[in-house]
Amino acid sequence: EVQLVESGGDLVQPGGSLRLSCAASGFIFRNYWMSWVRQAPGKGLEWVANIKDDGTEKYYVDSVKGRFTISRDNAKNSVYLQMNSLRTEDTAVYYCAVSGDWGQGTLVTVSS
Amino acid sequence: SYELTQPPSVSVSPGQTARITCSGDALPKRYAYWYQQKSGQAPVKVIYEDTKRPSGIPERFSGSSSGTMAILTIYGAQVEDEADYYCYSSDSSGNVWVFGGGTKLTVL
Numbered sequence: 443e444v445q446l447v448e449s450g451g452d453l454v455q456p457g458g459s460l461r462l463s464c465a466a467s468g469f470i471f472r473n474y475w476m477s478w479v480r481q482a483p484g485k486g487l488e489w490v491a492n493i494k495d496d497g498t499e500k501y502y503v504d505s506v507k508g509r510f511t512i513s514r515d516n517a518k519n520s521v522y523l524q525m526n527s528l529r530t531e532d533t534a535v536y537y538c539a540v541s542g543d544w545g546q547g548t549l550v551t552v553s554s
Numbered sequence: 555s556y557e558l559t560q561p562p563s564v565s566v567s568p569g570q571t572a573r574i575t576c577s578g579d580a581l582p583k584r585y586a587y588w589y590q591q592k593s594g595q596a597p598v599k600v601i602y603e604d605t606k607r608p609s610g611i612p613e614r615f616s617g618s619s620s621g622t623m624a625i626l627t628i629y630g631a632q633v634e635d636e637a638d639y640y641c642y643s644s645d646s647s648g649n650v651w652v653f654g655g656g657t658k659l660t661v662l
Contacts (some may be wrong), residue, residue, distance in 0.1 A: 470661060477651065479653075481597075486638075486640065486653060486655055486656045487589070487591075487597065487640050487642070487653040488653060489642075489650075489652055489658070491648070491653040492651065499649070501649045501650055503650075504555065515623065535596075537596070537597075540604075542587045542599050542602045542642070543599065544596065546596055546601075547596055
């Protein structure tokens with residue numbers, strides 16, 4: 443059974459940084475693309491970024507390009523999202539995802 | 555940028571069939587996924603790869619795809635199926651993903 447456990451969400455001031463982590467189990471991690479998606483309070487779902495199985499390709503939604511970086515460590519079965527220059531509109535629950543399966547999410551709140 | 559279009563709302567009576575559509579130019583070449591999100595809960599996958607149903611999802615949930623449209627059909631909708639439903643797919647490159655705007659299903 444696929445298990446994805448996100449961590450690292452917190453309250454941060456605008457302009458600040460945060461690193462999210464996702465620990466994966468129940469599948470052969472190194473064989474799969476991984477994604478981050480998010481949902482702002484009261485809003486719809488938004489795909490944020492994904493990374494190829496070997497880490498050589500990364501793609502981002504336009505609103506986070508240049509600010510967020512997705513990475514992975516196949517030895518640790520983990521994927522990360524480094525978020526810099528955070529804005530209030532980045533406030534959301536962030537989910538780690540693989541092949542349509544998601545974790546329970548971690549809350550990021552950007553506020554002064 | 556690529557977009558998936560869903561109706562904002564669908565309303566049916568209990569026991570009726572609910573159909574939720576999702577249109578996108580790349581859907582003839584890319585799989586669609588469907589998620590159900592009940593109030594205050596994390597989304598749950600109800601259909602993947604256009605037509606497949608995860609274990610534990612009731613048989614009344616069915617997915618189909620034709621041309622530029624993916625369809626989620628709920629046969630004999632129940633009150634407990636009231637939720638927001640989102641389609642999810644990628645653009646023609648397969649690298650950039652997007653959600654539809656979501657459809658609020660009302661069963662009453």
